[in-house]
Amino acid sequence: MQLSRDELLGAYRRMATIRQFEERLHDEIKTGEIAGFTHLYCGQEAAAVGVCDHLTVDDLIVSTHRGHGHCIAKGCDVKGMMKEIYGRADGLCKGRGGSMHIADLSVGMLGANGIVGAGAPQAVGAAISARLDGKGRVAIAFSGDGACNQGTTFEAMNLAVVLKVPAIFVFENNHYSEHTGVDYAVGTAGDIASRAEAFGMKAWRANGCDFIDTYETMRELLEYVRAGHGPAAIELDTERFYGHFEGDPQRYRGPGEIERLREERDCLKIFRARVGEAGVLDIAELDAIDAEVAALIEEATAEARAAAPPDPAAVAEDVYVEY
Template sequence: MATIRRFEERLHDEIKTGEIAGFTHLYCGQEAAAVGVCAHLADDDYIVSTHRGHGHCIAKGCDVPAMMKEIYGRRDGLCKGKGGSMHIADGSIGMLGANGIVGAGAPLAVGAAISAKLDGRGKVAVAFSGDGACNQGTTFEAMNMAVVTKAPAIFVFENNHYSEHTGPDYAVGTARDIASRAEAFGMKAWRADGCDFFATFDAMRELLDHVRGGGGPAAIELDTERFYGHFEGDPQRYRGVGELDRIREERDCLKAFRATVTERALFDLAELDRIDAEVQSLIDRCVEEARAAPPPEPEDVLEDVYVSY
């Protein structure tokens, strides 16, 4: 969670320099959701991400320096500098890609889940999405197909209360109960506080026991918060007065984690501070290496266009 937070905060600063091209959508505030879900997954389990995908990538195990190089558009990036922020992928660890199209990940995850069912090794496929994607027909069709085929697909809805700039109270017919939509398709659904790592982790463990045990697809709605705008440069005029200050104070998942683990004597403050210092050093190195790395050559545009199976 600390790595995701520092990675995103550093991008927030670096984007102002003009060195990073294209749109960037930061994940700050939602770290407990990605980590609470992915902590249970193995390399051969699949995930499909969203336009706000850096946190999912890091939680699934993507190489952090190579991610930074990818966002900087460098040849040594995770996708050779051709994907950028919204299209990071690493098939070697089951990260099937971030996706710039809202709701487009759900059908891909169902396809991966069907393949996992056919190979019979107990793998699952997770589709991350948000309160915006819950309105998309692609998501509805994917949930229905997952139920019909009894595929081991998991639909994770991170409800950060803003589909770009519009709240679910206005845009979602079931308001703040997105999980009930999944239940309507015939699958079991869980609900958890996505700002609480332990609540997310425990709910996901129950859900995975159900899915890996042959119970069919499932969904989870995680109530979480987005600390930055929909995209970098978003003025966030749709926010209420004092809203960002409130959620940063009351619903910061890293603050909650720090309080819980020290109260339970799982870590002491010195250990947590050491982790934070190590993470900061890592992110500093990532940026230095990305700045120094070469961009793709012009002829690289002709590579990786087609894949032969």
């Protein structure tokens, strides 16, 4: 384990923040105060944090419809995110984006979107920019297992190889594309990394429910890409604790499946067990972080509820680029 105590504590704080942010949203959605669809990231926290903990503010990421975890892992302000999801004027995107369209260019978060596979070509464009400026930056496209079947993703991977740009394709395989199992929908027997390899790039695989495994695998991958070897991919085997969207009845799940995953594949439980058994961190320290995060999420929710919505007179602003 190559991480310091402070690095491990910081990683746990970010994972705990994602978990509590999403669990709170799961409750808030039921109030009817939040408009639009919401896709929760609970269960996949180690993937986002294990990837983003290596990145600088200058590195760029493109997210998905299930993007809150990526935003928090990359450094987006939690209170600004909650206001955005509530559609408030002080939200990160002035209340215009909502859950699926959060962006913050100041921290290298280029945005999320609701189109499956749309992030991959955007990340390649950002990677072209990174290669041209020669500053060693990388651009990352987060995708789910559903995006690995999209033509946009195939074209993006091919172009990244042809142009040898520092693009990284992160496939979070949570085993369900909306309501369809990966073993049924992905022809390569659910092996997504092999698809990236078929385009001529090097691909890694890691346990996306284990922060340490994800972090250390990502370290090796990033060293390879930053050294100028071109694009790379990583498949993270992870789990999704809630439905595809809030309100999904999840009838495609087997009996007791969710309960089993929360018991055996919860990345926060796995993290606590690993650092505790290794004697690296005191569990009481992690409990204290949980309490601090809970207070932050409570503040963020209260402030979002009380914040003002956008002024209708400003509806035409930010529609076109102004020079």
